[in-house]
């Protein structure tokens with residue numbers, strides 16, 4: 387996931403910025419289980435809370451075409467070290483992420499490298515497309531520190547259940563440096579996935595770990611966290627997103643593949659894919 391920022395508001399709202407922040411241990415002490423996402427940091431927008439959150443709109447799910455189950459070949463799993471975090475609006479954040487069916491040493495090496503860059507960037511979760519590898523893989527550790535907490539590796543994850551209860555959390559994302567905004571998501575979920583050896587397992591998550599998972603899971607569907615924000619919240623970060631678009635254009639010499647200004651008036655992405 388990207389960033390869980392404001393997990394604990396005064397009302398104990400989840401703040402997802404998938405970044406660590408100093409009070410994370412206090413946050414985690416409130417959780418029975420601690421598995422997490424990208425980063426958790428305080429949000430610059432915190433003072434704007436509470437925001438008026440519109441009901442989620444029924445919007446067509448994306449990424450569930452017949453190609454969804456396309457399997458990754460060895461070339462899809464190639465990577466260079468050290469891994470670098472891909473920032474918005476890089477098109478790799480929107481590319482299809484293929485399923486993995488080869489559980490070899492290369493995959494384990496990729497997992498190790500992803501944890502490495504996640505810890506180095508103060509993340510608590512990371513998805514493979516965020517390091518430019520378009521496959522169905524995420525790693526996270528809510529503690530955000532090597533040797534602490536529990537490292538979770540999910541290959542080809544699917545969600546089998548979502549709670550009806552929704553929570554609001556101030557999220558951040560490693561692919562959107564220093565950008566935070568409130569996002570509403572189910573409070574708990576049930577997941578089916580494989581581990582790095584290919585063994586299938588199921589997992590129930592709630593609270594911060596569920597938040598982190600859902601943020602990262604969105605990455606695997608090519609969905610970015612600002613698409614789940616209300617217009618009011620999005621307005622607060624619009625200029626920062628445009629700055630990232632300009633940064634991309636200056637760096638690559640290419641036009642930005644997407645522009646936030648073109649989203650004006652679009653509905654919130656709703657529905658939580660399986």
Ligand SMILES: [Zn+2]
Nearest residue numbers: 387388559560
């Ligand atoms: Zn993210």
